[in-house]
Amino acid sequence: MKLLFDRIDxxxxxxxxxxxxxxxxxxxxxxxxxxPADALNQITASELRGRGGAGFQMGKKASFLPHGDTDKxxxxxxxxxxxxxxxxxxxxxxxxxxxxxxxxxATWAAxxxxxxxxxxxxxxxxxxxxxxxxxEAADAGYLGERILGSNHSLSLVLHxxxxxxxxxxxxxxxxxxxxxxxxxxxxxxxxxxEGLYHGPTLINNVETLCTVPHIIEMGxxxxxxxxxxxxxxxxxxxxxGDVQRPGNYEIELGIPSREIVYGLxxxxxxxxxVKFWFPGGSSAPVLTKDDLDLAYDxxxxxxxxxxLGSGAIxxxxxxxxxxxxxxxxxxxYAHESCGKCVPCREGxxxxxxxxxxxxxxxxxxxDLDIMASVQEQIIGNxxxxxxxxxxxxxxxxVEKFRDELEAEIExxxxxxxxxxxEDVIPIGVAE
Amino acid sequence: xxPRFGHGSRVPGWDEAVDLTKPPAVVPDPATTRVPEELRRTxxxxxxxxxxxxxxxxxxxxxxxxxHGWCSPRAIEQVAAVxxxxxxxxxxxxxxxxxxxxxxxxxxxxxVCTNISCSLLGADEFYEAMLAAAADDESVNVxxxxxxxxxxxxxxxxxxxxxxxxxxNEDADQIVDDLRAGRPVLKxxxxxxRRCADPGVSIELPAEExxxx
Numbered sequence: 001m002k003l004l005f006d007r008i009d010x011x012x013x014x015x016x017x018x019x020x021x022x023x024x025x026x027x028x029x030x031x032x033x034x035x036p037a038d039a040l041n042q043i044t045a046s047e048l049r050g051r052g053g054a055g056f057q058m059g060k061k062a063s064f065l066p067h068g069d070t071d072k073x074x075x076x077x078x079x080x081x082x083x084x085x086x087x088x089x090x091x092x093x094x095x096x097x098x099x100x101x102x103x104x105x106a107t108w109a110a111x112x113x114x115x116x117x118x119x120x121x122x123x124x125x126x127x128x129x130x131x132x133x134x135x136e137a138a139d140a141g142y143l144g145e146r147i148l149g150s151n152h153s154l155s156l157v158l159h160x161x162x163x164x165x166x167x168x169x170x171x172x173x174x175x176x177x178x179x180x181x182x183x184x185x186x187x188x189x190x191x192x193x194e195g196l197y198h199g200p201t202l203i204n205n206v207e208t209l210c211t212v213p214h215i216i217e218m219g220x221x222x223x224x225x226x227x228x229x230x231x232x233x234x235x236x237x238x239x240x241g242d243v244q245r246p247g248n249y250e251i252e253l254g255i256p257s258r259e260i261v262y263g264l265x266x267x268x269x270x271x272x273x274v275k276f277w278f279p280g281g282s283s284a285p286v287l288t289k290d291d292l293d294l295a296y297d298x299x300x301x302x303x304x305x306x307x308l309g310s311g312a313i314x315x316x317x318x319x320x321x322x323x324x325x326x327x328x329x330x331x332x333y334a335h336e337s338c339g340k341c342v343p344c345r346e347g348x349x350x351x352x353x354x355x356x357x358x359x360x361x362x363x364x365x366x367d368l369d370i371m372a373s374v375q376e377q378i379i380g381n382x383x384x385x386x387x388x389x390x391x392x393x394x395x396x397x398v399e400k401f402r403d404e405l406e407a408e409i410e411x412x413x414x415x416x417x418x419x420x421x422e423d424v425i426p427i428g429v430a431e
Numbered sequence: 432x433x434p435r436f437g438h439g440s441r442v443p444g445w446d447e448a449v450d451l452t453k454p455p456a457v458v459p460d461p462a463t464t465r466v467p468e469e470l471r472r473t474x475x476x477x478x479x480x481x482x483x484x485x486x487x488x489x490x491x492x493x494x495x496x497x498x499h500g501w502c503s504p505r506a507i508e509q510v511a512a513v514x515x516x517x518x519x520x521x522x523x524x525x526x527x528x529x530x531x532x533x534x535x536x537x538x539x540x541x542x543v544c545t546n547i548s549c550s551l552l553g554a555d556e557f558y559e560a561m562l563a564a565a566a567d568d569e570s571v572n573v574x575x576x577x578x579x580x581x582x583x584x585x586x587x588x589x590x591x592x593x594x595x596x597x598x599x600n601e602d603a604d605q606i607v608d609d610l611r612a613g614r615p616v617l618k619x620x621x622x623x624x625r626r627c628a629d630p631g632v633s634i635e636l637p638a639e640e641x642x643x644x
Contacts, residue, residue, distance in 0.1 A: 002629075002631050002632055005627060005629055005631070005632045006632065007632060008627050008629075008632050009626050009627050009632060071482075080580050081577070081578060081580065082578070083546045083547050083548065083577070083578035083582075084547065084548055084578070084582055085578075085580060085582075086580045086581055086582055086583055088580075089580050089581065090627060093623070094627075114482075120580070121489075121493075121528075121530045122530070122542070122576075122579050122580065122589060122592075123580065124592035125592065125593070125594070125622075125623055157480045157481070159486070159489075159490075160489065160490065160493070161489065161528070162489050162492070162493065162528035162529070162530040162531050163528050163529030163530035163531075164527060164528050164529060165577060176489070177486060178483060178485060178486055179481075179483070179484075179485035179486045179487065179488035179489065179524065180485070180488075180524065181523055181524060181527040182527060182528075197482055197483055238582065238583070240548035240582030240583060240585060241547065241548045241551050241552075241582070241585075242551055242552075245628055246548075246582060246583045246584075246585065246628065247583040247627065247628020247629065248583065248627060248628060248629060249628060249629045250629055250631070250632070264628075264629070264630075265628075278547075282546075282547055282578075312582075314547055314548055314551075314582070316551060320551060324550075325547060325551075328545075328546065328547045328550055329547065332546060332547075332577055332578070335577065336577065338527075
């Protein structure tokens, strides 16, 4: 079942004539013939969960916005920066009008007249395509005043970021869009109540908004029949790392993970096997090869102690050490921490230092306990979840691969010639 | 000078101490600050798009960086004059974002992704090869970058905004050659021409393109 990726490679799908020829902008006509409340009901009935990472139901989020005559905003989060994630890039590059149509419908449903797309600065090619598509849509009457003769008016502005992972966090994104450093805000108030320029703001991911026209076309209840009971619909998964056919795939939620990693992406190279995998971007706790038969949906991943996140599967095969991957993860979050909250700023940097101690042969197994406790002190103690996003995968690696890390500690001590572990009495452990 | 780790990333925390020997810079006088006409128009057009003019800070700094090569004190002063903001405000924005440079930089940017998926497939080796290839070319700015969102072509790099991959170490020299010659960089490896990996989305390809695959 392909919805978002249906004939995605069709030449010039990024132009209105081709998009319209295959039924584009028909869902918008259908939605504009409904009342906003009815359009929102369709989205709610679809039980569509946000595709950006948090998995919160879109209809519910939109219903939190106050009604009435205030300046409300929709912000499309196209700051796709979660390591391993590249699905929105392909959607925006190849089918920008699907996103625009989704935005026009969503703003009609939530009674919003101003919308912004915040795209990461690195996606220059995709931003150029979107900019051209927005101009084309405005010329065709799909944007602007009284769209298609209805009561709906919408201005849509593309905003390019300048390289900061934290701007994918919704409140960091809002600050950045207001022209500030991208520091996250204290919540509550949540953006649906007080967001961009202090107005109520609906923030949705590119893939979420691209799904909206399909929901209107099929009907919300029909869409909800796809996937599983609590994870409805199709999902784009970005598979990368040690696989033979990396790329984006559209799947129905709930299929076995093995089918994605091996069936679609071809599994690790010949002679290698999966050691562990991130099911939802580098922020997700890792799962091992024993978890490959789990169904790939929001709830099953959560029950397994991880998360579906943005749908980015990173596969690591047995030729790589856990330490090497942990170091990459920790360095990334240390670099991207905005520095506002102490547990995140310090915790990410100390985790890097502790991993470097392992590498240089200065560590003892007690460092692993300290490292685990640092992760516990980060989780839930910051304004946003950037720190948690490092703490969760690092914590899971220490827990699941402790034996390997202890062996690594021993080996590194040998290489550095600092003496075997039995000669060391760790502080606090001496009798 | 923004402190950086060995691998190129910024060290988080304080970017630069305040120079207390100088009086604080005030909002520049638009009447006496000379701004290139095109830059002024770009910034004014950006400001007009938002309910609050400050939202144009990033696009304006970007435009100024294009003109001046980096966010130099003069570039920032010009943006400040058009936007009627203090240079300090704009500096605080410029120092936050990886793509805005507050120190002079070469004109060609090669961002090598060294995040997880790319490094699993050899990005760290490619980064070394890229540094070596560009070592005697002062126009090339090689930087290790965080995930650029193109793990399907890992290991990859963004050359002046053009995504290329999967890269071999030999491609490093080709990138420098292409930049020197002013050619499109590694055209056969550009992401913009890549088809979707999902076998279920197939459409009929023109015969010659089908052969290329």
